[in-house]
Amino acid sequence: MKKVLITGAGGFIARHCIPLLRDKKYRIHGTVLNTADTLSDQDDVFWHPVNLLDGNAVSELVKIIKPTHLLHFGWYTEHRKFWDAEENLDWTSATIHLIKEFKKNGGERFVGAGSCAEYDWRYGYCTENVTPLNPSSLYGKCKNAVHLIAREYAALHKISFAWGRIFFLYGPHENPNRLISYVITSLLQNRAARCSHGTQIRDFMHVVDVANAFVALLDSDIDGPVNIASGNPLSLKHIIDSIGEIINRQDLILYGANPGNPGDPAFLAADVQRLKNELQWNPEYGIKEGLQQTIHWWKNHLKVT
16 A cells, blocks of 8 residues: 655645545645644545654654655745745754655655755756756755755665655745735735836746646656756746736736845746656646636635625
8 A cells, every 4th residue: 555644734735735645545644733734625634743843753653654655845934034044954854864764664755845946046947967956045955955865865775766846836825925926916905016027037837736746756756856847937027917917907016116136047947858758747737727726716715706
């Protein structure tokens, strides 16, 4: 029987993985920080309120569950604070401890959530095992360190290993302060959306597609880093204008009102050949359909007509 431990199971990406794992006949164990984070509509999941930074608690949990598969999303992700937070160091240690316990208890396949922040953004177009890994943030450095250590450890102990590097995402349950959700919620509530110039090129993918890609990766035998992205980079202005057209409030979009981050690259996108050709996976949502679905969710969530 395939038995998966999914960390951060109530989080933005992981919550969307659960029905997909169920469809693939996994027995699902999910970690949450406390019982309030459990998902009431997923009553066939074995929920485990545990602090993943507590090494003894993690050791005991993995010993009890003995998962065959580990899908690791748990990390510190507080909006705008995570880039250079000291918590990244704690999560680096905790992840290494987790994979050691996974191996000790017979684990077979580990898939971790990496980040495009591991790459040297000066190159713009990011290809696994080609583009230099030269992160500029502590978050990126710690994610990259975990990837390198875990990959070597997994190879040494014959554990199947893959590392999904997430680019940019959006969708239901996203933090409302992040770009796409901020624009959507502002326009739905008749507030101005203060944006930068919007000429930056980025690769956004709907969170359900991101979750689907991770579950497909977990269920495969592909090794090493895999970019998780749509392969369809667009300007932020194109995306923001699309939101304005769907909601019919283009008048509330204020370009240039936010100075933006001067360190942001003009172009940042993913080579998705491994995802498409080796995993034979493609996203279901185009940007228009994904934005429409997300706007519909926010309308219901905010109870606006």
